[in-house]
Amino acid sequence: MNPILRNVLAVVAGWIGGSFVNMGLIQLGHTVLPISGLDPSDMEAYAEMMPSLDAKHFIFPFLAHALGTLVGAAIACVYAANNKMKFAMGIGGLFLLGGIMINYMLPGPTWFAIADIALAYIPMAYIGGKIGEKLATKI
Structure with missing residues:
Protein backbone atom coordinates (compact mmCIF):
# COMPACT_ATOMS: atom_id res chain seq x y z
CA MET A 1 0.00 0.00 0.00
CA ASN A 2 1.15 3.53 -0.72
CA PRO A 3 2.84 4.88 2.47
CA ILE A 4 1.01 8.22 2.29
CA LEU A 5 -2.36 6.52 2.01
CA ARG A 6 -1.43 4.13 4.81
CA ASN A 7 -0.41 7.05 7.06
CA VAL A 8 -3.65 8.91 6.34
CA LEU A 9 -5.65 5.78 7.13
CA ALA A 10 -3.61 5.29 10.32
CA VAL A 11 -4.56 8.78 11.51
CA VAL A 12 -8.23 8.25 10.62
CA ALA A 13 -8.27 4.85 12.36
CA GLY A 14 -6.55 6.30 15.44
CA TRP A 15 -8.98 9.21 15.59
CA ILE A 16 -12.04 6.97 15.20
CA GLY A 17 -10.78 4.29 17.61
CA GLY A 18 -9.83 6.84 20.26
CA SER A 19 -13.15 8.64 19.83
CA PHE A 20 -15.07 5.40 20.38
CA VAL A 21 -13.15 4.76 23.61
CA ASN A 22 -13.69 8.37 24.69
CA MET A 23 -17.45 8.35 24.08
CA GLY A 24 -17.85 4.88 25.56
CA LEU A 25 -16.24 5.97 28.81
CA ILE A 26 -18.28 9.19 28.90
CA GLN A 27 -21.49 7.15 28.48
CA LEU A 28 -20.32 4.67 31.12
CA GLY A 29 -19.64 7.57 33.47
CA HIS A 30 -23.20 8.84 33.08
CA THR A 31 -24.42 5.34 33.96
CA VAL A 32 -22.09 4.72 36.92
CA LEU A 33 -22.20 8.25 38.36
CA PRO A 34 -25.42 9.83 37.10
CA ILE A 35 -26.03 13.50 37.74
CA SER A 36 -29.59 13.83 39.01
CA GLY A 37 -31.78 16.06 36.88
CA LEU A 38 -29.33 16.31 33.99
CA ASP A 39 -29.88 15.30 30.40
CA PRO A 40 -26.27 14.59 29.25
CA SER A 41 -27.13 15.68 25.71
CA ASP A 42 -28.14 19.20 26.86
CA MET A 43 -24.82 21.07 26.76
CA GLU A 44 -26.27 24.31 28.19
CA ALA A 45 -27.70 22.54 31.24
CA TYR A 46 -24.44 20.63 31.61
CA ALA A 47 -22.42 23.87 31.53
CA GLU A 48 -24.66 25.39 34.22
CA MET A 49 -24.22 22.37 36.50
CA MET A 50 -20.44 22.04 36.09
CA PRO A 51 -19.46 24.34 39.00
CA SER A 52 -21.65 22.39 41.44
CA LEU A 53 -20.33 18.92 40.58
CA ASP A 54 -18.19 16.87 42.96
CA ALA A 55 -14.69 15.69 42.05
CA LYS A 56 -16.05 12.15 41.49
CA HIS A 57 -17.98 13.42 38.46
CA PHE A 58 -14.71 14.31 36.74
CA ILE A 59 -13.16 10.83 37.00
CA TYR A 79 -0.76 1.20 11.30
CA ALA A 80 1.50 4.09 10.24
CA ALA A 81 3.95 3.21 7.47
CA ASN A 82 6.78 5.29 8.92
CA ASN A 83 7.46 7.95 11.58
CA LYS A 84 5.21 5.98 13.90
CA MET A 85 5.80 8.07 17.02
CA LYS A 86 5.13 11.29 15.10
CA ILE A 91 -3.21 12.01 17.48
CA GLY A 92 -2.31 13.44 20.88
CA GLY A 93 -2.32 16.94 19.39
CA LEU A 94 -5.65 16.32 17.69
CA PHE A 95 -7.23 15.11 20.93
CA LEU A 96 -5.58 17.99 22.82
CA LEU A 97 -7.35 20.48 20.56
CA GLY A 98 -10.63 18.71 21.29
CA GLY A 99 -9.85 18.79 25.01
CA ILE A 100 -9.16 22.51 24.95
CA MET A 101 -12.43 23.07 23.11
CA ILE A 102 -14.49 20.98 25.55
CA PRO A 107 -15.92 25.15 31.97
CA GLY A 108 -15.30 22.97 35.00
CA PRO A 109 -13.06 23.56 37.97
CA THR A 110 -9.64 24.99 37.22
CA TRP A 111 -7.91 21.96 38.79
CA PHE A 112 -9.66 19.67 36.33
CA ALA A 113 -8.83 21.81 33.29
CA ILE A 114 -5.15 21.91 34.28
CA ALA A 115 -4.96 18.17 35.01
CA ASP A 116 -6.88 17.31 31.85
CA ILE A 117 -4.81 19.49 29.51
CA ALA A 118 -1.47 18.60 31.14
CA LEU A 119 -1.90 14.85 31.67
CA ALA A 120 -4.60 13.39 29.44
CA TYR A 121 -3.27 14.13 25.97
CA ILE A 122 0.42 14.51 25.16
CA PRO A 123 1.72 12.15 27.89
CA MET A 124 -0.90 9.54 26.98
CA ALA A 125 -0.10 9.90 23.27
CA TYR A 126 3.56 9.23 24.07
CA ILE A 127 2.70 6.15 26.12
CA GLY A 128 0.28 5.00 23.41
CA GLY A 129 3.04 5.49 20.84
CA LYS A 130 5.44 3.35 22.87
CA ILE A 131 2.77 0.64 23.18
CA GLY A 132 2.05 0.93 19.46
CA GLU A 133 5.73 0.55 18.58
CA LYS A 134 5.91 -2.68 20.56
CA LEU A 135 2.69 -3.98 19.02
CA ALA A 136 3.82 -3.04 15.50
CA THR A 137 6.91 -5.24 15.81
CA LYS A 138 4.70 -8.22 16.70
CA ILE A 139 2.27 -7.78 13.81
Whole structure:
Protein backbone atom coordinates (compact mmCIF):
# COMPACT_ATOMS: atom_id res chain seq x y z
CA MET A 1 0.00 0.00 0.00
CA ASN A 2 1.15 3.53 -0.72
CA PRO A 3 2.84 4.88 2.47
CA ILE A 4 1.01 8.22 2.29
CA LEU A 5 -2.36 6.52 2.01
CA ARG A 6 -1.43 4.13 4.81
CA ASN A 7 -0.41 7.05 7.06
CA VAL A 8 -3.65 8.91 6.34
CA LEU A 9 -5.65 5.78 7.13
CA ALA A 10 -3.61 5.29 10.32
CA VAL A 11 -4.56 8.78 11.51
CA VAL A 12 -8.23 8.25 10.62
CA ALA A 13 -8.27 4.85 12.36
CA GLY A 14 -6.55 6.30 15.44
CA TRP A 15 -8.98 9.21 15.59
CA ILE A 16 -12.04 6.97 15.20
CA GLY A 17 -10.78 4.29 17.61
CA GLY A 18 -9.83 6.84 20.26
CA SER A 19 -13.15 8.64 19.83
CA PHE A 20 -15.07 5.40 20.38
CA VAL A 21 -13.15 4.76 23.61
CA ASN A 22 -13.69 8.37 24.69
CA MET A 23 -17.45 8.35 24.08
CA GLY A 24 -17.85 4.88 25.56
CA LEU A 25 -16.24 5.97 28.81
CA ILE A 26 -18.28 9.19 28.90
CA GLN A 27 -21.49 7.15 28.48
CA LEU A 28 -20.32 4.67 31.12
CA GLY A 29 -19.64 7.57 33.47
CA HIS A 30 -23.20 8.84 33.08
CA THR A 31 -24.42 5.34 33.96
CA VAL A 32 -22.09 4.72 36.92
CA LEU A 33 -22.20 8.25 38.36
CA PRO A 34 -25.42 9.83 37.10
CA ILE A 35 -26.03 13.50 37.74
CA SER A 36 -29.59 13.83 39.01
CA GLY A 37 -31.78 16.06 36.88
CA LEU A 38 -29.33 16.31 33.99
CA ASP A 39 -29.88 15.30 30.40
CA PRO A 40 -26.27 14.59 29.25
CA SER A 41 -27.13 15.68 25.71
CA ASP A 42 -28.14 19.20 26.86
CA MET A 43 -24.82 21.07 26.76
CA GLU A 44 -26.27 24.31 28.19
CA ALA A 45 -27.70 22.54 31.24
CA TYR A 46 -24.44 20.63 31.61
CA ALA A 47 -22.42 23.87 31.53
CA GLU A 48 -24.66 25.39 34.22
CA MET A 49 -24.22 22.37 36.50
CA MET A 50 -20.44 22.04 36.09
CA PRO A 51 -19.46 24.34 39.00
CA SER A 52 -21.65 22.39 41.44
CA LEU A 53 -20.33 18.92 40.58
CA ASP A 54 -18.19 16.87 42.96
CA ALA A 55 -14.69 15.69 42.05
CA LYS A 56 -16.05 12.15 41.49
CA HIS A 57 -17.98 13.42 38.46
CA PHE A 58 -14.71 14.31 36.74
CA ILE A 59 -13.16 10.83 37.00
CA PHE A 60 -14.80 9.42 33.89
CA PRO A 61 -14.21 12.50 31.73
CA PHE A 62 -10.52 12.40 32.61
CA LEU A 63 -10.31 8.65 31.97
CA ALA A 64 -12.19 9.10 28.68
CA HIS A 65 -9.79 11.78 27.50
CA ALA A 66 -6.67 9.94 28.65
CA LEU A 67 -7.59 6.42 27.50
CA GLY A 68 -9.16 7.65 24.26
CA THR A 69 -5.91 9.42 23.42
CA LEU A 70 -3.80 6.44 24.46
CA VAL A 71 -5.80 3.97 22.32
CA GLY A 72 -5.97 6.35 19.36
CA ALA A 73 -2.22 6.98 19.47
CA ALA A 74 -1.47 3.26 19.72
CA ILE A 75 -3.71 2.50 16.74
CA ALA A 76 -2.13 5.23 14.63
CA CYS A 77 1.34 4.06 15.60
CA VAL A 78 0.64 0.43 14.74
CA TYR A 79 -0.76 1.20 11.30
CA ALA A 80 1.50 4.09 10.24
CA ALA A 81 3.95 3.21 7.47
CA ASN A 82 6.78 5.29 8.92
CA ASN A 83 7.46 7.95 11.58
CA LYS A 84 5.21 5.98 13.90
CA MET A 85 5.80 8.07 17.02
CA LYS A 86 5.13 11.29 15.10
CA PHE A 87 1.73 9.97 14.08
CA ALA A 88 0.98 8.90 17.66
CA MET A 89 1.89 12.38 18.88
CA GLY A 90 -0.21 13.89 16.10
CA ILE A 91 -3.21 12.01 17.48
CA GLY A 92 -2.31 13.44 20.88
CA GLY A 93 -2.32 16.94 19.39
CA LEU A 94 -5.65 16.32 17.69
CA PHE A 95 -7.23 15.11 20.93
CA LEU A 96 -5.58 17.99 22.82
CA LEU A 97 -7.35 20.48 20.56
CA GLY A 98 -10.63 18.71 21.29
CA GLY A 99 -9.85 18.79 25.01
CA ILE A 100 -9.16 22.51 24.95
CA MET A 101 -12.43 23.07 23.11
CA ILE A 102 -14.49 20.98 25.55
CA ASN A 103 -12.86 22.66 28.56
CA TYR A 104 -13.85 25.99 27.01
CA MET A 105 -17.42 24.92 26.14
CA LEU A 106 -18.03 23.18 29.50
CA PRO A 107 -15.92 25.15 31.97
CA GLY A 108 -15.30 22.97 35.00
CA PRO A 109 -13.06 23.56 37.97
CA THR A 110 -9.64 24.99 37.22
CA TRP A 111 -7.91 21.96 38.79
CA PHE A 112 -9.66 19.67 36.33
CA ALA A 113 -8.83 21.81 33.29
CA ILE A 114 -5.15 21.91 34.28
CA ALA A 115 -4.96 18.17 35.01
CA ASP A 116 -6.88 17.31 31.85
CA ILE A 117 -4.81 19.49 29.51
CA ALA A 118 -1.47 18.60 31.14
CA LEU A 119 -1.90 14.85 31.67
CA ALA A 120 -4.60 13.39 29.44
CA TYR A 121 -3.27 14.13 25.97
CA ILE A 122 0.42 14.51 25.16
CA PRO A 123 1.72 12.15 27.89
CA MET A 124 -0.90 9.54 26.98
CA ALA A 125 -0.10 9.90 23.27
CA TYR A 126 3.56 9.23 24.07
CA ILE A 127 2.70 6.15 26.12
CA GLY A 128 0.28 5.00 23.41
CA GLY A 129 3.04 5.49 20.84
CA LYS A 130 5.44 3.35 22.87
CA ILE A 131 2.77 0.64 23.18
CA GLY A 132 2.05 0.93 19.46
CA GLU A 133 5.73 0.55 18.58
CA LYS A 134 5.91 -2.68 20.56
CA LEU A 135 2.69 -3.98 19.02
CA ALA A 136 3.82 -3.04 15.50
CA THR A 137 6.91 -5.24 15.81
CA LYS A 138 4.70 -8.22 16.70
CA ILE A 139 2.27 -7.78 13.81
